Amino acid sequence: MSDPYATETPTSASLGSKGAVIVPSDGTDLDPVAKTVTVLSIENGADLVILPKGNDNGEWLTFSGVSVGFVTPFAVRRVGTGTTCIVASVDG
Numbered sequence: 001m002s003d004p005y006a007t008e009t010p011t012s013a014s015l016g017s018k019g020a021v022i023v024p025s026d027g028t029d030l031d032p033v034a035k036t037v038t039v040l041s042i043e044n045g046a047d048l049v050i051l052p053k054g055n056d057n058g059e060w061l062t063f064s065g066v067s068v069g070f071v072t073p074f075a076v077r078r079v080g081t082g083t084t085c086i087v088a089s090v091d092g
Contacts, residue, residue: 034091
């Protein structure tokens, strides 16, 4: 596979190079913190509860009625158990 971006150094503004489906947890931070998270499925609901990287514990943000492909405008350190959609991290 040819990778025209192989020599570029990733930045916080660059697209992710890795990702993983997230299991929501109210008490465990993502490792690493995700550049963002994106919605993969709303089959079980359309609520996304996140703790942005800079927020203190308990300062959750809830996005209601999200659609597939929604991307948060925040770096995310935790996805809360109130999340009803399936989300993946955008890393790297």
